[in-house]
Amino acid sequence: MERIIQDNVEKSEFLVNRRVFTDKEILARERAEIFNKCWLFIGHVTEIPEAGDYKRKKVGGRNLLFVHSQDGEIRALFNTCPHRGALVCREDSGNSRVFRCFYHAWSFKNDGELVGMPGKDGFPEGFNDEGTKNMKAVNRLENYRGFMFVNFDENAISLEEYLGNAKEYIDLVVDQSEYGMEALGGVQQYSVRANWKLLAENSVDLYHGMPTHKTYFDIKQAQDPNLKRVRLEGKGINLGNGHSVIEYVAPWGRPVAQWTPIWDEEFKNDMEKMKEKLAERFGEERANRIANYNRNIVIFPNLVINDIMAVTARTFYPSSPGYMEVQGYSLAPKGESDKHRLARNNNFLEFLGPGGFATPDDNEALELCQEAYNNNGEMQWNDISKGMVRGEGNALATDELQMRSFWRHYNSIIAASLNKEVAHQ
Ligand code: FES
Ligand code: FE
Numbered sequence: 403m404e405r406i407i408q409d410n411v412e413k414s415e416f417l418v419n420r421r422v423f424t425d426k427e428i429l430a431r432e433r434a435e436i437f438n439k440c441w442l443f444i445g446h447v448t449e450i451p452e453a454g455d456y457k458r459k460k461v462g463g464r465n466l467l468f469v470h471s472q473d474g475e476i477r478a479l480f481n482t483c484p485h486r487g488a489l490v491c492r493e494d495s496g497n498s499r500v501f502r503c504f505y506h507a508w509s510f511k512n513d514g515e516l517v518g519m520p521g522k523d524g525f526p527e528g529f530n531d532e533g534t535k536n537m538k539a540v541n542r543l544e545n546y547r548g549f550m551f552v553n554f555d556e557n558a559i560s561l562e563e564y565l566g567n568a569k570e571y572i573d574l575v576v577d578q579s580e581y582g583m584e585a586l587g588g589v590q591q592y593s594v595r596a597n598w599k600l601l602a603e604n605s606v607d608l609y610h611g612m613p614t615h616k617t618y619f620d621i622k623q624a625q626d627p628n629l630k631r632v633r634l635e636g637k638g639i640n641l642g643n644g645h646s647v648i649e650y651v652a653p654w655g656r657p658v659a660q661w662t663p664i665w666d667e668e669f670k671n672d673m674e675k676m677k678e679k680l681a682e683r684f685g686e687e688r689a690n691r692i693a694n695y696n697r698n699i700v701i702f703p704n705l706v707i708n709d710i711m712a713v714t715a716r717t718f719y720p721s722s723p724g725y726m727e728v729q730g731y732s733l734a735p736k737g738e739s740d741k742h743r744l745a746r747n748n749n750f751l752e753f754l755g756p757g758g759f760a761t762p763d764d765n766e767a768l769e770l771c772q773e774a775y776n777n778n779g780e781m782q783w784n785d786i787s788k789g790m791v792r793g794e795g796n797a798l799a800t801d802e803l804q805m806r807s808f809w810r811h812y813n814s815i816i817a818a819s820l821n822k823e824v825a826h827q
Pocket of ligand 2: 614
């Protein structure tokens with residue numbers, strides 16, 4: 403196939419081949435080389451705090467059961483019966499010591515061990531001595547500060563090594579709470595008629611902020627005359643391994659520091675106190691960074707952590723080149739007051755929710771792109787050059803360096819797989 407990207411530093415031009423958004427073969431390659439080999443977010447550890455708690459998850463195309471087993475271990479079990487394959491657990495979440503398969507009623511402890519089969523005398527002695535009839539666990543499940551990831555490649559590097567420079571930004575999110583973060587109940591699930599990589603791009607794309615989300619900013623400014631015209635000043639940073647971040651001032655408010663819309667004296671005082679506490683814990687500079695800056699992080703390939711007017715972790719997976727399923731979680735500091743939590747939830751739903759003021763706009767933009775890729779190759783290249791003239795270390799948050807970082811890494815994986823294939827022929 404023709405090239406995936408054209409990366410012309412001399413001309414300050416960066417192009418992406420639109421076929422990567424529509425081609426089924428590319429998707430097959432992505433499944434094999436990316437989703438089967440990279441660390442993928444499964445959930446936050448606080449989603450299953452008690453022994454027996456479980457959540458059903460779909461990760462990397464697999465049905466998994468994210469479970470807090472009776473022995474205290476957190477596991478990711480493949481949610482498929484070792485007998486004839488039925489989905490064992492059919493509830494989205496709950497608490498149970500045992501999972502029983504609907505089809506022939508084999509039952510399993512919440513660590514996956516087979517403990518009951520009707521008609522046992524029909525099976526040989528020692529039928530499960532090797533444990534092959536237990537529900538299987540994903541071998542690689544690792545935790546970074548409460549964010550849990552799986553990897554279907556047993557030989558993958560450790561999660562910490564994989565996250566690399568992105569750890570610093572996850573730390574800035576988690577450190578805003580003295581007691582850690584917790585996932586709030588429920589998950590937003592929706593689908594978008596667009597390629598999954600368009601959402602990865604969009605999540606670190608501040609360039610689209612003002613035009614796409616004009617309605618939201620107009621409403622905010624009408625609600626609060628103190629809000630000046632929003633200026634999204636900050637930096638775009640390549641974190642390596644395909645990860646990237648935009649870090650920029652938060653003029654319309656943050657959970658810590660300058661919250662709106664409840665812009666009253668009590669709120670202001672609370673925020674000042676929070677900032678003082680942060681300064682005690684981390685010093686002025688880091689406290690300022692935590693409290694007064696937004697960050698949108700992309701962890702390659704498909705996790706977005708937005709620490710903006712609320713905190714969200716979003717993950718997505720393609721069921722076809724032009725269609726993805728999205729799951730969004732809201733995270734909040736543990737022990738937050740009811741008043742702050744209410745304001746957070748309002749902000750979360752208002753901006754980040756699929757029925758809010760921003761997410762539908764983003765989805766509209768993504769679907770417009772996908773729809774218009776349906777030409778016959780007459781318009782082959784997307785342009786992602788903004789800010790390239792400034793050089794790697796000087797990118798603004800409204801530049802497109804973050805996306806180029808994603809694409810360069812993506813290209814290194816997919817192009818290598820294409821070359822391997824060519825070499826074998
Ligand atoms: Fe589960 Fe038969 S498929 S018991
Ligand atoms: Fe947006």
